Amino acid sequence: MAFAMEVFAHNTKSGPAPYLCRLDGRIKTLVLFTAIVIVSCLTGWPCAAGALVTALALMATLRLPLKKVLWRMVVPFGVGWLVLASLVFSTGHTLYFKINLWHWSLCVYREGIILGFLIMLRILATVSLAMLLSFSTPMVEILATLRLVKIPALIIDLAEMIFRYALSLAESSATMRKAQRARGGDGLPWYRQAKDLGAVAGNLMVKSFDRSVRIYKAMLARGYDEDSQTQPYFTGPIPARDIFTGVMAGLILAALLVFNFALASKGWSHNWIL
Numbered sequence: 001m002a003f004a005m006e007v008f009a010h011n012t013k014s015g016p017a018p019y020l021c022r023l024d025g026r027i028k029t030l031v032l033f034t035a036i037v038i039v040s041c042l043t044g045w046p047c048a049a050g051a052l053v054t055a056l057a058l059m060a061t062l063r064l065p066l067k068k069v070l071w072r073m074v075v076p077f078g079v080g081w082l083v084l085a086s087l088v089f090s091t092g093h094t095l096y097f098k099i100n101l102w103h104w105s106l107c108v109y110r111e112g113i114i115l116g117f118l119i120m121l122r123i124l125a126t127v128s129l130a131m132l133l134s135f136s137t138p139m140v141e142i143l144a145t146l147r148l149v150k151i152p153a154l155i156i157d158l159a160e161m162i163f164r165y166a167l168s169l170a171e172s173s174a175t176m177r178k179a180q181r182a183r184g185g186d187g188l189p190w191y192r193q194a195k196d197l198g199a200v201a202g203n204l205m206v207k208s209f210d211r212s213v214r215i216y217k218a219m220l221a222r223g224y225d226e227d228s229q230t231q232p233y234f235t236g237p238i239p240a241r242d243i244f245t246g247v248m249a250g251l252i253l254a255a256l257l258v259f260n261f262a263l264a265s266k267g268w269s270h271n272w273i274l
Contacts (some may be wrong), residue, residue: 005107018061024238025141026148027246031253032133038253039125045114045255048121049205055128062135069131076127080120087116144233161215169208176200231234 020028041050059069059137092111100104133142143156143163238246 011039018063019091020058020062020132020136022243023136024147024243025137026234026238027242027249028133029142030146030149031246031249032129035253036126036129038124039129042120042122042256042260045118045121046263048118048258049254051256052121052125052128055125055132059128059132059135062132064135071084072131073124075129076123080123083123084113084116084120087119088112091115135263147230148234165211165215169204172207173200173204174203244262 036052039048042051050073088108089106090109090112092109092115094110095108096108096113099108139160143160146156146159149151177200180200
């Protein structure tokens with residue numbers, strides 16, 4: 001999260017900002033949220049792979065540090081491989097090959113490979129689109145756009161509070177960890193380090209809960225009401241150029257859906273893999 005804020009500030013202050021950073025936040029939020037929903041429902045792996053490549057190509061235009069971007073893709077990539085590994089042994093009925101391990105055997109099914117590969121591409125593509133939105137759009141614009149499309153105010157208020165206090169929570173965690181290391185925590189056996197890390201996490205959760213109670217009471221004391229009307233963040237109209245970009249992006253997403261349905265009707269995407 002802090003990295004996303006850092007990147008956006010760097011792109012908007014160091015020379016001409018990339019086009020995605022200059023695009024109206026309402027257009028970006030609506031288009032990319034729609035793309036995330038569509039990509040998560042795709043049934044053809046070529047469409048999911050195309051969405052992933054497109055998201056990575058657009059991310060490259062933001063001049064992001066490659067090492068940090070790849071580091072943030074480690075978790076979704078690991079989850080995708082975990083899903084693939086679990087599905088290939090448990091889903092399907094067409095035996096592709098068998099792995100013999102002493103007295104046991106693991107059956108790899110064709111349907112499991114197809115489904116696992118598709119889900120892994122979906123995970124990587126949707127996470128890449130979400131990263132693209134967070135790296136190119138301030139959170140305040142994303143939340144303001146969600147208010148415009150009538151997302152429940154309680155959900156938006158929660159998201160805003162999470163975004164606001166997640167950084168302070170991370171700072172508190174880093175401070176507690178530094179204090180632990182200063183007392184020689186790194187020289188202890190691994191099981192003692194795990195115990196100390198659990199103690200840090202427990203204290204952090206208790207402090208977070210206490211802080212949330214205090215913040216909510218303070219908000220109530222100031223007249224907080226989830227149904228109250230707030231001042232609109234966007235006061236000007238969307239530029240015509242940005243509207244054109246949004247319409248073109250919508251047409252591309254519609255074409256992606258049509259192409260996906262065409263592949264599904266012919267069964268080409270499944271038969272091409274195996």
